[in-house]
Amino acid sequence: MNDAAPPEKPHHTGHRARLRARFLEAPSAVPDYEILEMMLFAANPRGDMKTEAKRLLGLFGNSFARLLNADRAALRAAGLTEAQIGPIVLAREAATRLTRADLAEKPILSNWQALLDYVQVAQGEAPVEQFRVLFLDRKNALLKDELQQQGTIDQTPVFPREVVKRALELGASALILVHNHPSGDVKPSRADIEMTKQVRDAAKALGINLHDHVIVGRGRHASLKSMGLI
Incomplete structure (x- = not known):
């Protein structure tokens, strides 16, 4: 007769099922590390x-977004x-598409918060x-959203002529520029301001309006138009 005790089950036995149940019951109550755990x-x-x-x-600095x-x-x-x-790339792409879909609901200039949510x-x-x-088209509805350039941790090469050329190809009537500062400091640099003015002037000569240039970084944003810089 074997009186040996049955082997102990690993402490995580049943944990996945319990975690999924808690998540489905109250998704917003589940902490970031458990969301990542499920991923x-x-x-x-x-x-x-x-x-x-x-x-x-x-x-990643205990930042789920990062x-x-x-x-x-x-x-x-x-x-x-x-x-x-x-699964991480999938989650990011799903979130991006969800927020981008909100931009199509009405003209961007009257849906500014949706724009800020999307670019963040x-x-x-x-x-x-x-x-x-x-x-944007003549009604300021989104025609096309394009990532034009990707640079380094503190700079991105931008060619105003290429931006305007692409606007003409798409038949766009207006533009909104967006770029990020990985440091989280969204204050525009001199180079940011100069480049924005170059795009504005090149676009204006062809009847295309530059509405704004928005800089984002770690939950913050700055609008060059609101700052009176364009």
């Missing part, structure tokens, strides 16, 4: 992902496999500078 489940059929999720968040916006190279450097990176999600936490142009 890692698909690539890790077994094992406790809680410790790994907390480790990853720590590497982790979601990290590029694949940074995620690989953090020790993630391609299978683990996939799209690039507010990006680790390098990105330059985006929103091309």
Whole structure:
């Protein structure tokens, strides 16, 4: 007769099911590390992902947004496999498309908060500078949203002629420029101001209006138009 006690079950047995149930019951009450933990489940059929999720968040300053916006190279450097990176990229793209869809509901100038929400999600936490142009029609509805350039941690090369050329190709009547400052300091630099004026003047000569240039970074934003710089 074998009186040996049955082996103890791992402490995480049943944890995934309980976590999913809690999430479905009250999604907003689940902390960031548990959201990330669930994202890692698909690539890790077994094992406790809680410790790994907390480790990853720590590497990105305990910022879920910064982790979601990290590029694949940074995620690989953090020790993630391609299978683990996939759900993170998927979540970022889903959030971007959701906020971008709100821009189509009405003209952008009367839907400014939706624009700010979108660009914050799209690039507010990006680790390098990105330059985006929103091309608008005569009613200020969104024609096209394009990421024109991607640069380094503190600069992005922008060519005003290329911006205006693309506007003509699309038949755009107006533009909104957007770029991010990875440092989180959204104060425009002299180069930002000069480039904006060059785009404004080149566009104006062809009957295209530059509505604004918005700088975003880590939940903050600055409007060059509101600052009286254009």
